[in-house]
Amino acid sequence: MSELLVSGGRVLRPDLTVERADVLVDQSAGEILAVEAPGELAGDDELDASGGLVIPGLVNAHTHVAMTLLRGYADDKPLDAWLQEDIWPVEAELTPEDVRVGAELGLVEMVKSGTTALSDMYFHVDEIAAAVEQAGVRAVLGHTAVTVGKDDEGARADVQESLDVALELDGAADGRVRTTFQPHSLTTVGEEYLREFVPEAVEAGLPMHLHANETEAEVAPIVEEHGMRPLEYADDVGLLGEDTFLAHCVHVDDDEIDRLAETGTGAVHCPASNMKLASGMAPVQRLLDGGVTVGLGTDGAASNNDLDMFDEMRDAAMLGKLAADDASAVAAETVVRMATENGADLLGFDGGRIEPGANADLAVLDLDAPHLTPAHDLVSHLAYAARGSDVRHTVCDGAVLMRDRDLTVFDEAAVRERASEHATALVERAEES
Ligand SMILES: CSC[C@H]1O[C@@H](n2cnc3c(O)ncnc32)[C@H](O)[C@@H]1O
Numbered sequence: 001m002s003e004l005l006v007s008g009g010r011v012l013r014p015d016l017t018v019e020r021a022d023v024l025v026d027q028s029a030g031e032i033l034a035v036e037a038p039g040e041l042a043g044d045d046e047l048d049a050s051g052g053l054v055i056p057g058l059v060n061a062h063t064h065v066a067m068t069l070l071r072g073y074a075d076d077k078p079l080d081a082w083l084q085e086d087i088w089p090v091e092a093e094l095t096p097e098d099v100r101v102g103a104e105l106g107l108v109e110m111v112k113s114g115t116t117a118l119s120d121m122y123f124h125v126d127e128i129a130a131a132v133e134q135a136g137v138r139a140v141l142g143h144t145a146v147t148v149g150k151d152d153e154g155a156r157a158d159v160q161e162s163l164d165v166a167l168e169l170d171g172a173a174d175g176r177v178r179t180t181f182q183p184h185s186l187t188t189v190g191e192e193y194l195r196e197f198v199p200e201a202v203e204a205g206l207p208m209h210l211h212a213n214e215t216e217a218e219v220a221p222i223v224e225e226h227g228m229r230p231l232e233y234a235d236d237v238g239l240l241g242e243d244t245f246l247a248h249c250v251h252v253d254d255d256e257i258d259r260l261a262e263t264g265t266g267a268v269h270c271p272a273s274n275m276k277l278a279s280g281m282a283p284v285q286r287l288l289d290g291g292v293t294v295g296l297g298t299d300g301a302a303s304n305n306d307l308d309m310f311d312e313m314r315d316a317a318m319l320g321k322l323a324a325d326d327a328s329a330v331a332a333e334t335v336v337r338m339a340t341e342n343g344a345d346l347l348g349f350d351g352g353r354i355e356p357g358a359n360a361d362l363a364v365l366d367l368d369a370p371h372l373t374p375a376h377d378l379v380s381h382l383a384y385a386a387r388g389s390d391v392r393h394t395v396c397d398g399a400v401l402m403r404d405r406d407l408t409v410f411d412e413a414a415v416r417e418r419a420s421e422h423a424t425a426l427v428e429r430a431e432e433s
């Protein structure tokens with residue numbers, strides 16, 4: 001058994017206290033073995049955490065990792081126009097290789113900013129799974145089905161593919177890949193397909209991940225067509241439950257919050273995307289107070305425009321206060337929990353905390369920086385002051401993915417160069433078509 005010692009630093013404990021301690025990792029089992037006072041433990045290999053803070057690896061609970069190729073391609077538009085005028089036309093030109101390269105770039109960015117787990121919605125999912133396997137992170141993947149604009153045969157094939165991919169890929173990358181059934185949203189997948197396929201997904205035991213209640217504009221057509229609020233409709237077609245999490249949940253009323261809590265359905269807050277697309281302010285504190293598990297996600301790099309979960313924590317805390325008109329809402333501890341244990345809960349991974357028996361998914365933050373001085377409160381720093389670039393080491397499943405900011409899993413320069421080439425060629429193809 002090979003053991004890794006993360007030594008000399010301070011450790012963020014599950015109760016969000018900070019103590020000086022060393023962390024011993026069983027690299028073959030991918031588990032944390034012990035957290036003990038400095039000097040008590042020894043390992044075969046060592047990661048120097050002196051002057052640093054050991055935190056659980058961050059969990060990006062809603063993203064489209066391959067959309068890094070579209071970073072900065074279309075800005076300053078609301079969701080509907082952004083998708084229909086810009087994003088969907090260029091995505092129609094994406095090749096499997098583009099998706100692989102875009103996913104690699106996104107995973108490089110994630111590992112460099114301390115993210116060790118993600119939940120992704122996209123297509124050409126084999127390519128994303130291959131990139132995840134190489135990156136060494138954990139991921140919940142799936143093929144996202146859209147039926148609007150397709151004939152019945154095309155629509156059914158797309159939803160069937162979502163089921164098939166979820167069943168086939170589950171457990172890939174030595175169990176680091178799990179899967180979800182993914183209707184894109186309540187307005188982009190027709191009712192007949194939801195009524196037919198959702199029970200099949202439930203019967204197969206598949207968790208579900210979809211966009212819901214993201215913009216005001218998508219609520220009215222659902223009420224008009226189905227005579228119910230979106231989440232009443234989602235419940236009616238069988239989408240809500242303990243194995244479902246919904247991205248966004250911006251425009252939810254009190255009854256819908258109760259419904260999420262009663263069914264055990266999770267929510268993923270994506271503050272940067274909601275601000276950039278002017279989708280609205282999610283009632284995060286009300287969701288949490290109502291008993292909903294809320295994780296945190298960046299959404300894709302085309303609506304953010306980065307995949308840095310430290311940014312996301314800061315945005316969530318700031319926007320949460322504005323939404324609640326209360327400076328005590330969505331406090332520092334809350335966003336740290338959202339980005340760690342809540343995200344791990346939603347994704348079904350036994351992580352998000354530094355304690356014996358938990359997955360050995362962690363990041364070491366370098367505190368030796370002007371913007372992290374003085375150190376009155378390190379939880380405050382995580383939420384409000386730290387940046388992804390402060391991460392010194394990243395470990396997932398016991399493996400060191402980044403040591404002293406050098407990636408062990410990818411040739412970063414080569415990934416960036418290939419991604420730039422693919423992004424340029426992709427946009428040229430889209431302009432020609
Ligand atoms: C068909 S794969 C997933 C699909 O979702 C699109 N997407 C990216 N961000 C959002 C968002 O905030 N709301 C809805 N859909 C989004 C992405 O471009 C892919 O087409």
Ligand SMILES: [Zn+2]
Pocket residue numbers: 062063064211247299300
């Ligand atoms: Zn999304």
